[in-house]
Amino acid sequence: MSAAALARSRTAPILLGIGTFAALVALMQVLVETGILNRFIVPPPSDVALAFERVIMEEQVVSRFLLTMRECISAAALLAVFGISIGTLLYKVNILRQATETWVAAAAAAPTVLMYPLFMVIFGRSATTIIMMGFVAGLPAVILKTIEGLSETKRVLLNVGRSFNLTPWQLFWKIQFPSALPTIFTGFKLGLIFALINVVGVEFLINFGGLGQLINDLAERYDLAGTYAAICFVILVSVCFFVVVEWFERWLTRAA
Amino acid sequence: MADAGRLTQATRLRSPAIGPVTLVRIAIIAAILVGWEALAQSGLLYRDVVPSLIAIGKAIIALLTDPDYYWHLGVTAYEVAAALAIGGISAILVGLVLGGNRFLSRAYEPYLYYLGPTPKIIFFPIMIMWFGVGPPSKIALGTLSCFFPIALSVAAGMRQIEPVLIRVGKSFRANAWQMATKVYLPAMRHPIINGVRLGLGVGLIGTLLAETKLSNRGIGFLIIQAYSLFDMPRMYAMLIVLFVLAIAANALVGRLGGLDRIKRF
Numbered sequence: 157m158s159a160a161a162l163a164r165s166r167t168a169p170i171l172l173g174i175g176t177f178a179a180l181v182a183l184m185q186v187l188v189e190t191g192i193l194n195r196f197i198v199p200p201p202s203d204v205a206l207a208f209e210r211v212i213m214e215e216q217v218v219s220r221f222l223l224t225m226r227e228c229i230s231a232a233a234l235l236a237v238f239g240i241s242i243g244t245l246l247y248k249v250n251i252l253r254q255a256t257e258t259w260v261a262a263a264a265a266a267p268t269v270l271m272y273p274l275f276m277v278i279f280g281r282s283a284t285t286i287i288m289m290g291f292v293a294g295l296p297a298v299i300l301k302t303i304e305g306l307s308e309t310k311r312v313l314l315n316v317g318r319s320f321n322l323t324p325w326q327l328f329w330k331i332q333f334p335s336a337l338p339t340i341f342t343g344f345k346l347g348l349i350f351a352l353i354n355v356v357g358v359e360f361l362i363n364f365g366g367l368g369q370l371i372n373d374l375a376e377r378y379d380l381a382g383t384y385a386a387i388c389f390v391i392l393v394s395v396c397f398f399v400v401v402e403w404f405e406r407w408l409t410r411a412a
Numbered sequence: 413m414a415d416a417g418r419l420t421q422a423t424r425l426r427s428p429a430i431g432p433v434t435l436v437r438i439a440i441i442a443a444i445l446v447g448w449e450a451l452a453q454s455g456l457l458y459r460d461v462v463p464s465l466i467a468i469g470k471a472i473i474a475l476l477t478d479p480d481y482y483w484h485l486g487v488t489a490y491e492v493a494a495a496l497a498i499g500g501i502s503a504i505l506v507g508l509v510l511g512g513n514r515f516l517s518r519a520y521e522p523y524l525y526y527l528g529p530t531p532k533i534i535f536f537p538i539m540i541m542w543f544g545v546g547p548p549s550k551i552a553l554g555t556l557s558c559f560f561p562i563a564l565s566v567a568a569g570m571r572q573i574e575p576v577l578i579r580v581g582k583s584f585r586a587n588a589w590q591m592a593t594k595v596y597l598p599a600m601r602h603p604i605i606n607g608v609r610l611g612l613g614v615g616l617i618g619t620l621l622a623e624t625k626l627s628n629r630g631i632g633f634l635i636i637q638a639y640s641l642f643d644m645p646r647m648y649a650m651l652i653v654l655f656v657l658a659i660a661a662n663a664l665v666g667r668l669g670g671l672d673r674i675k676r677f
Contacts, residue, residue, distance in 0.1 A: 169518035176519070197541050255436040265662040266655045267617045270632070273624070273639035274647060277461055349529045356531040361625055368534060375537030383537050394530040 243302025294347030301343020305336030495554025507566025569603025
């Protein structure tokens with residue numbers, strides 16, 4: 157295959173990506189088998205593959221996964237309700253927006269997850285702490301994107317609404333909100349991603365709850381292959397989560 | 413209508429010494445402080461969960477005058493700087509390669525794109541096994557955290573370079589190194605600085621979280637120590653100082669990015 161044909165090919169880059177990954181795994185296996193890498197630091201990939209079944213069968217992965225998802229969904233519900241309401245309020249009351257928008261942007265840049273010890277004091281070492289951490293982490297993104305979406309409603313759409321003599325309430329619900337929905341969802345998606353990262357991260361840090369705790373548990377038992385398998389599993393779950401949310405976002409943008 | 417309203421508000425804003433926006437800000441801050449103090453004095457919550465403002469103020473002063481705090485701050489700053497240097501340089505190199513080659517970008521960028529937003533802190537047990545319990549494992553976690561946003565930002569920035577700049581470089585027969593230093597990097601200052609800003613944020617979080625999990629030095633360690641000792645005023649003080657520092661660092665890097673935008677033509 158010529159270089160030009162290779163560059164145009166759809167499958168060649170995918171194969172190269174998968175091939176590189178497989179080669180790295182194989183290299184790791186060889187390095188461990190030959191003793192260049194210490195197997196008490198890096199378990200052989202074959203052991204990690206075998207540990208998957210054990211971890212899934214013995215560590216209640218399904219119920220842990222459901223627990224983490226429940227925490228994420230609770231955080232998402234809070235994000236949708238509070239994030240979009242606060243965003244709309246700031247958009248409607250311009251002076252409030254001028255006064256606080258930079259604060260919200262600054263909060264988005266602050267390492268809020270470091271507040272988890274504080275939340276543990278307030279809410280205890282419980283699922284509420286984890287949900288609240290996810291919520292706090294995602295909130296600025298949802299607020300900022302809601303304001304942005306509502307502000308960018310096309311003038312012509314608003315004029316059409318006014319020519320129909322819509323009340324401000326109708327104008328908001330029939331025109332502004334639907335037209336802002338794709339942007340709001342982008343913010344919601346960002347918020348959800350931050351929430352998921354924080355939910356799993358805090359589960360790991362406070363050793364409580366679902367998938368994050370599983371990794372901490374296995375690491376503390378020094379079950380190396382199990383730890384690596386659990387980390388791979390959590391990464392897979394996160395990636396699946398992003399793919400689904402992204403797919404939904406594309407669908408929503410097309411529908412709008 | 414709404415525009416006209418905003419316009420009058422904007423003109424009104426410029427005229428008086430303290431504009432209405434500043435007044436609203438002062439009112440919000442005052443309301444929060446008064447509400448906080450009332451809650452602290454009411455005894456509705458467990459003692460010290462919401463400590464009095466005076467206690468927090470005292471804790472902030474005690475913190476800022478404590479030489480030990482600066483030593484721990486130095487440790488964290490060193491870890492974050494090392495993470496940003498290692499992660500940033502390798503990410504810029506990877507970003508340049510992926511941004512410059514369509515084929516490699518399609519082969520490897522999806523992995524970066526999807527691994528980027530996964531929770532990095534879960535790699536901490538592995539980092540401890542590889543690099544020990546001292547600062548290197550925190551640097552490794554910070555590196556891992558900041559690598560992805562910088563690499564993706566650089567790769568995307570490289571694809572947005574105007575083709576005419578690249579053609580000029582090629583017409584002068586610039587070699588790969590000259591192309592990188594004379595054309596690509598100057599044209600991409602903005603996405604690189606933006607990527608570094610994102611990387612700094614997540615790198616800082618990664619390092620600090622790792623310190624809270626297992627460490628005996630650094631700001632993260634001090635925060636979790638305050639939690640263990642239930643020294644709430646100190647914990648609030650540390651969080652407030654940390655947030656101010658993080659926001660200032662972010663604004664500083666952003667300012668650098670903004671300068672670039674002004675110079676653009």
